[in-house]
Amino acid sequence: xxxxxxxxxxxxxxxxxxxxxxxxxxxxxxxxxxxxxxxxxxxxxxxxxxxxxxxxxxxxxxxxxxxxxxxxxxxxxxxxxxxxxxxxxxxxxxxxxxxxxxxxxxxxxxxxxxxxxxxxxxxxxxxxxxxxxxxxxxxxxxxxxxxxxxxxxxxxxxxxxxxxxxxxxxxxxxxxxxxxxxxxxxxxxxxxxxxxxxxxxxxxxxxxxxxxxxxxxxxxxxxxxxxxxxxxxxxxxxxxxxxxxxxxxxxxxxxxxxxxxxxxxxxxxxxxxxxxxxxxxxxxxxxxxxxxxxxxxxxxxxxxxxxxxxxxxxxxxxxxxxxxxxxxxxxxxxxxxxxx
Amino acid sequence: xxxxxxxxxxxxxxxxxxxxxxxxxxxxxxxxxxxxxxxxxxxxxxxxxxxxxxxxxxxxxxxxxxxxxxxxxxxxxxxxxxxxxxxxxxxxxxxxxxxxxxxxxxxxxxxxxxxxxxxxxxxxxxxxxxxxxxxxxxxxxxxxxxxxxxxxxxxxxxxxxxxxxxxxxxxxxxxxxxxxxxxxxxxxxxxxxxxxxxxxxxxxxxxxxxxxxxxxxxxxxxxxxxxxxxxxxxxxxxxxxxxxxxxxxxxxxxxxxxxxxxxxxxxxxxxxxxxxxxxxxxxxxxxxxxxxxxxxxxxxxxxxxxxxxxxxxxxxxxxxxxxxxxxxxxxxxxxxxxxxxxxxxxxxxx
Numbered sequence: 283x284x285x286x287x288x289x290x291x292x293x294x295x296x297x298x299x300x301x302x303x304x305x306x307x308x309x310x311x312x313x314x315x316x317x318x319x320x321x322x323x324x325x326x327x328x329x330x331x332x333x334x335x336x337x338x339x340x341x342x343x344x345x346x347x348x349x350x351x352x353x354x355x356x357x358x359x360x361x362x363x364x365x366x367x368x369x370x371x372x373x374x375x376x377x378x379x380x381x382x383x384x385x386x387x388x389x390x391x392x393x394x395x396x397x398x399x400x401x402x403x404x405x406x407x408x409x410x411x412x413x414x415x416x417x418x419x420x421x422x423x424x425x426x427x428x429x430x431x432x433x434x435x436x437x438x439x440x441x442x443x444x445x446x447x448x449x450x451x452x453x454x455x456x457x458x459x460x461x462x463x464x465x466x467x468x469x470x471x472x473x474x475x476x477x478x479x480x481x482x483x484x485x486x487x488x489x490x491x492x493x494x495x496x497x498x499x500x501x502x503x504x505x506x507x508x509x510x511x512x513x514x515x516x517x518x519x520x521x522x523x524x525x526x527x528x529x530x531x532x533x534x535x536x537x538x539x540x541x542x543x544x545x546x547x548x549x550x551x552x553x554x555x556x557x558x559x560x561x562x563x564x565x566x567x568x569x570x571x572x573x574x575x576x577x578x579x580x581x582x583x584x585x586x587x588x589x590x591x592x593x594x595x596x597x598x599x600x601x602x603x604x605x606x607x608x609x610x611x612x613x614x615x616x617x618x619x620x621x622x
Numbered sequence: 623x624x625x626x627x628x629x630x631x632x633x634x635x636x637x638x639x640x641x642x643x644x645x646x647x648x649x650x651x652x653x654x655x656x657x658x659x660x661x662x663x664x665x666x667x668x669x670x671x672x673x674x675x676x677x678x679x680x681x682x683x684x685x686x687x688x689x690x691x692x693x694x695x696x697x698x699x700x701x702x703x704x705x706x707x708x709x710x711x712x713x714x715x716x717x718x719x720x721x722x723x724x725x726x727x728x729x730x731x732x733x734x735x736x737x738x739x740x741x742x743x744x745x746x747x748x749x750x751x752x753x754x755x756x757x758x759x760x761x762x763x764x765x766x767x768x769x770x771x772x773x774x775x776x777x778x779x780x781x782x783x784x785x786x787x788x789x790x791x792x793x794x795x796x797x798x799x800x801x802x803x804x805x806x807x808x809x810x811x812x813x814x815x816x817x818x819x820x821x822x823x824x825x826x827x828x829x830x831x832x833x834x835x836x837x838x839x840x841x842x843x844x845x846x847x848x849x850x851x852x853x854x855x856x857x858x859x860x861x862x863x864x865x866x867x868x869x870x871x872x873x874x875x876x877x878x879x880x881x882x883x884x885x886x887x888x889x890x891x892x893x894x895x896x897x898x899x900x901x902x903x904x905x906x907x908x909x910x911x912x913x914x915x916x917x918x919x920x921x922x923x924x925x926x927x928x929x930x931x932x933x934x935x936x937x938x939x940x941x942x943x944x945x946x947x948x949x950x951x952x953x954x955x956x957x958x959x960x961x962x963x964x965x966x967x968x969x970x971x972x
Contacts, residue, residue: 432929594770602759
């Protein structure tokens, strides 16, 4: 007892820095955001220095269209990881929605109907995951590996080895066109609208605060009267729906659909979300950080594509960033807890 | 003491009840083989059965390692890339130094697998990071390393000394050697998990990590060892890869994860940890290998194979006893709530 009383104030005095910004900078989350900014700045400087066409508006448009569909999935993945779950089937759902789209169009249906069917199938995939995870009680990490194989298997079964190019014109416009005569792609507007909505939900709506509670302590959230199962179910439905939207946008942007759509996208999505400071155990993190990570990853991907790095090299880099995203924030937090 | 007829019936009933999953799997395997054999007489030929045995043996060997991780309530998503990396490197070493022999290559492959596995084990067991995220990251790092080393090269293994090929595909009593290796390793793991103290602790760590820490069963070192063992199992299969397939390139092992996970889960290894049997894994591996060849015979396009594997995983985990009791408990609690409103209900969370 005496030891603690003597040590308490002394340690506190040591831990309190003189200035306000030092307190802020010692916060592990702020520190991680700072590291992310530094990483982004380094990538940007290297990219501008080595690639002459990097700072053109055409390239800015390309960055937006090439990463926009990933960004949409990142936003919903942030919610999934916030409530302590994981969804590895986003890439497969994306591919399946594109496959359903072309199959329905081939069957003679109009484009808008095909898009509606594809989005419903994607939301249905999410509902299947959500039902199995929250109502049947299967751990999400194993279930979504299974549904990853299931959905991408159905995608391959539907498409075979063929490639389909007859996509509706409006979808292609949606995928690649800019707003009016500016250089901002429509996809980026969709991402921004979704992000603003997500910020509002997580900050002001009860369901958003519930996500944090569920991620922090699921049993406590249940005891406090939060409908844990229902919330987790709808989070997975939204994740499926967003993957479907991403699949349609991607199909429109590429203007062709084959069985490789969406392969390995989940890695990029999860890496981006973790780099954005969403805690890998759930319950902690902000949309702002995810948006920052989206920008950094978009620039990085564009840089790697411009330098003609193969996709496997890209996944090596992204895999390492994923591990950094798991380890980095935890290490900083560990350091902070040791200092105070 | 003579055993009466009723006594035998009772014992058989107990055996059936305790090993329901194994018997159901056996019935499914028999029905599937029967259907396939009726459709095509070539199914029952020795070479086809030996091919199924080879595939099942490889799935089983990797599956033992994956199961040892899953019973500790973790997961190893990087098995495919570890297998591929070891397969390419050992074939590469073999092509440059054919004098090393199968023993030297096996040593290299095993130690490489152990190193790759210990990276996973360090981050999961010692640092406490979520196993799925760590192994997903290393999955792509290892695949990236494999592509960096291999590029577009392809190693033709048919020119290797015949002692190398026969190490895997050689026959001993009409059965491929890889099945005998599986039998030996499987019996060893079975004996370890069932009859040794350390083995019982292993399962205890998975069934309740907190309690096992309080009882000083050293859960962290158990989890670490399980990842190293998983890496070594991938090392064994990686070394044998070049002997089974005529060429090894950068895509080696890319299809391993789903098949192995499906085999292990359908074989009754619980994703909640602490449960699993070696015979179950063996039957799961046989079922998956059988499915692969039956689907072709039964006229299903190979494009659907991944969907079938995914379906097997989803069905296998939904049929686990824990899942079913969770549903029953939920049903009971719902009924209870209707009867006496306001009383507390058990938390329906994991």
